[in-house]
Amino acid sequence: MDKSVFLEDMDAFTYREALASGEAVVLIPVGSLEQHGPHLPLGTDSVLSCRFAEGVATRLGALVAQPVAYGYKSQQKSGGGNHLPGTTSLDGTTLIGVARNLVKSFLNQGVRHVVFINGHFENYQFLYEGIDLALEDLGIKSGAEQSVLLLSYWDFVSQDTLTQVYPAGFPGWDIEHGGVLETSLMLHLEPARVAMDRLVDGPAAVLPRFDRLPVVPERTPATGCLSSAAGSSAAKGSLLYGQVIDDLAADIASELLREPAAAAVPLAG
Ligand code: ZN
Ligand code: MN
Numbered sequence: 670m671d672k673s674v675f676l677e678d679m680d681a682f683t684y685r686e687a688l689a690s691g692e693a694v695v696l697i698p699v700g701s702l703e704q705h706g707p708h709l710p711l712g713t714d715s716v717l718s719c720r721f722a723e724g725v726a727t728r729l730g731a732l733v734a735q736p737v738a739y740g741y742k743s744q745q746k747s748g749g750g751n752h753l754p755g756t757t758s759l760d761g762t763t764l765i766g767v768a769r770n771l772v773k774s775f776l777n778q779g780v781r782h783v784v785f786i787n788g789h790f791e792n793y794q795f796l797y798e799g800i801d802l803a804l805e806d807l808g809i810k811s812g813a814e815q816s817v818l819l820l821s822y823w824d825f826v827s828q829d830t831l832t833q834v835y836p837a838g839f840p841g842w843d844i845e846h847g848g849v850l851e852t853s854l855m856l857h858l859e860p861a862r863v864a865m866d867r868l869v870d871g872p873a874a875v876l877p878r879f880d881r882l883p884v885v886p887e888r889t890p891a892t893g894c895l896s897s898a899a900g901s902s903a904a905k906g907s908l909l910y911g912q913v914i915d916d917l918a919a920d921i922a923s924e925l926l927r928e929p930a931a932a933a934v935p936l937a938g
Contacts, residue, residue: 691781693731695775696783697722698718700718701758703758708865708867708898711757719733720910737767737768740759746876747844748789748846750889765798772804781815826912829912834853846896853902853906858910868898874895876888
């Protein structure tokens, strides 16, 4: 087997060699099990966060941990809502606990930096809280050797890429659920898992400026998508993936690696 960046493929002795270098960087993909309309699989957020982590790890010589495959509850204004069957979520306290446990485990083993690669909008603040509590537990303060980064991959899409992917105007990341971004990335990375013949084109969801609990289910479009995926293509996915991997790798290398210039050389092809 080719040398894999995934911990699940690695034996413990090889992993310990990476730890012994004192330079180990472990990326943790975080996704969800969430409805993404009729044309995308429930695991879309997890699949995409894993593929972004894989691409970055390959560039930087980092490792990819087992993904967190469930996320915080889908919100009506960013994921259609937690009431929709298929969407299977964790309470906020559970996700905080998962992040806290993982940070403590990896840093206690001697990992130098942990990087969460988030692919599900609603996860972010709960991951932040889990990381913060773990560092408090461990007594890790500003200026320490060990640290944790947290990011959502879509925050690395450049203005130039946005203009090319959304020629008619960008709808906003919150309603990019089952829309052009995720569909194009899946067409590029996992085409066999996309059913373009089942795609429903319709207007973007119109949602109030407040959250109402319990939700008013009729406010979520019947497709479960908050914006249309019409206009998605593998070419757009390739553009998005390549640009985001370039920027992710460059930012993480310059922030964490001791020799960023040497580590950030793109792979041939
Ligand atoms: Zn998604
Ligand atoms: Mn999501």
